[in-house]
Amino acid sequence: MLIKKGSDIKWSEVTPQRTYLDRRKFLAGMAVAGTTAVAGLGVRNLISPSVVRADGGSGLAPIQGLQKSPFSTTEKITPFKDVSNYNNYYEFSTDKYEPAALAKNFRTSPWKVTIDGHVKKKQVLDVDEIIKMASPEERIYRHRCVEGWSIVVPWIGFPLSELIKRAEPLDKAKFVEFTTILDMRQMPGQRTNVLDWPYVEGLRMDEAMHPLALLCFGMYGAALPNQDGAPLRMVVPWKYGFKSAKAIVRIRFVDKQPENTWNRSAPNEYGFYSNVNPHVDHPRWSQANERRLGEFFKRPTLMFNGYDQVASLYNGMDLKKNF
Amino acid sequence: MRLGWKAYQQDLGANPIEVITHATGDWTLRFLLITLSVTPLRKILKQPWLIRFRRMFGLFAFFYVCLHFLTYIWLDKFFNVHEMLADVVKRKFITVGFTGFVLLIPLAITSTAGWIRRLGGKRWQTLHRLIYVSAIAGVIHYLWLVKADRTKPLEYGFILFVLLAYRVVVWLGARFVQKGALRGELLKPAKTLE
Numbered sequence: 001m002l003i004k005k006g007s008d009i010k011w012s013e014v015t016p017q018r019t020y021l022d023r024r025k026f027l028a029g030m031a032v033a034g035t036t037a038v039a040g041l042g043v044r045n046l047i048s049p050s051v052v053r054a055d056g057g058s059g060l061a062p063i064q065g066l067q068k069s070p071f072s073t074t075e076k077i078t079p080f081k082d083v084s085n086y087n088n089y090y091e092f093s094t095d096k097y098e099p100a101a102l103a104k105n106f107r108t109s110p111w112k113v114t115i116d117g118h119v120k121k122k123q124v125l126d127v128d129e130i131i132k133m134a135s136p137e138e139r140i141y142r143h144r145c146v147e148g149w150s151i152v153v154p155w156i157g158f159p160l161s162e163l164i165k166r167a168e169p170l171d172k173a174k175f176v177e178f179t180t181i182l183d184m185r186q187m188p189g190q191r192t193n194v195l196d197w198p199y200v201e202g203l204r205m206d207e208a209m210h211p212l213a214l215l216c217f218g219m220y221g222a223a224l225p226n227q228d229g230a231p232l233r234m235v236v237p238w239k240y241g242f243k244s245a246k247a248i249v250r251i252r253f254v255d256k257q258p259e260n261t262w263n264r265s266a267p268n269e270y271g272f273y274s275n276v277n278p279h280v281d282h283p284r285w286s287q288a289n290e291r292r293l294g295e296f297f298k299r300p301t302l303m304f305n306g307y308d309q310v311a312s313l314y315n316g317m318d319l320k321k322n323f
Numbered sequence: 324m325r326l327g328w329k330a331y332q333q334d335l336g337a338n339p340i341e342v343i344t345h346a347t348g349d350w351t352l353r354f355l356l357i358t359l360s361v362t363p364l365r366k367i368l369k370q371p372w373l374i375r376f377r378r379m380f381g382l383f384a385f386f387y388v389c390l391h392f393l394t395y396i397w398l399d400k401f402f403n404v405h406e407m408l409a410d411v412v413k414r415k416f417i418t419v420g421f422t423g424f425v426l427l428i429p430l431a432i433t434s435t436a437g438w439i440r441r442l443g444g445k446r447w448q449t450l451h452r453l454i455y456v457s458a459i460a461g462v463i464h465y466l467w468l469v470k471a472d473r474t475k476p477l478e479y480g481f482i483l484f485v486l487l488a489y490r491v492v493v494w495l496g497a498r499f500v501q502k503g504a505l506r507g508e509l510l511k512p513a514k515t516l517e
Contacts, residue, residue: 086337094472097336147470149338194472265471284414284468286406293337297401 052154053221054080060222072140078151080220082293087227091187103226111231117253120168127231131217134158144276144305146240150290155235156218161209173253176208178245195261201245202258238307240274271323276305280323340398347391352479354384355458359486385431388424416467423460426453
């Protein structure tokens, strides 16, 4: 049991003022939206007039009609150049600067996604059908890598819960498992045994249903670059980056906790939950601080990466044990 | 040098400090291995003049390990002594890397001709065998810090193994020859070992 006394709460855990102000902005926005909706103009007001775009032509198809999200941070966005050239994508290479070139000709169309396991609607969908399921939102999230660096990215997608609801999971479904494509021909990293391929990740059902958990197919106003997980990936902003599977071909609903790849590779270093937690060190390095790309000094890492709204998911759980 | 130029050009990628840390670590290991290959090369290739470069290579290794260490204490820890001590105690890859670094310090200090004279060749040589320990520590440091891909540290490890194995073979050979000579036997095996 993790019961915190008042004195245990450090300043680093307190919701930052920015987030707090955002919440007020959110409420104010809701009020405004509500009134204007009455006037019959609501939806227009919510559609973002100025979406964050990649600086310089990225050549990727722009995504229209993006809605802004109250979950977006107002922190400075990391340049597109960095987010699309500094990638931990072991399917292509263990070198962070190589996936950008190696993924250049990666084929993301046609792309099928299998939805199966304990659901009423088992089906194989084309990724384009999935993208059309719900209206796309821009979500500017903090993204914290387990290695100790972080970025701020304007992702595009919709809550995973939209897909889950449509799949109609059965009561037996307790976890959602994501599988990345296995294609040695296109992914040179899969010809090595650095990790057990294909890459598998998972979330508990309530985590997967949380509105922050984003099914993502774009960033910076356009489609995802291949090296960032095209055509379909997860973004789970309160967990370390590796929990967000890329190039997903299968979403399976299961009754047992999935064996995620990094956990299988080093169980003492990478847990199933892997929530961002400054108080639980990686055995080989501290997680108390992080380096935001583009910044010289390190900044303190926030509990749940600053997404305190997920804390209730873990009530009564020892997060030191369930790291 | 290349690093400095790239930094000047702002071409160190998205995470320059990580690049600097890795590059200085890599060059330390490379120069340690180059230093260790001087003796085998000069003997096998019969090019005794190579020895003149050994000190320079060794000092290059020391130069890079200093930069590597400085990157760590400054750009990674910002001189936070408490955090650094915790690292050295808790994280074995840092413990072993730090050990390797500390062991190189006396070697750098005693690298001058004056020190060789003061210590006497034999003692100086014994002291400088610490480089073996340092190089092993360096490779282990690298091996323990990687997340999953052990290719590069194992490459360094293999080269180091070959360089150290050469010395073991030579040493065993010398002992064999010595014993043989004491017993008044023929010195034939020595020829194959040259």
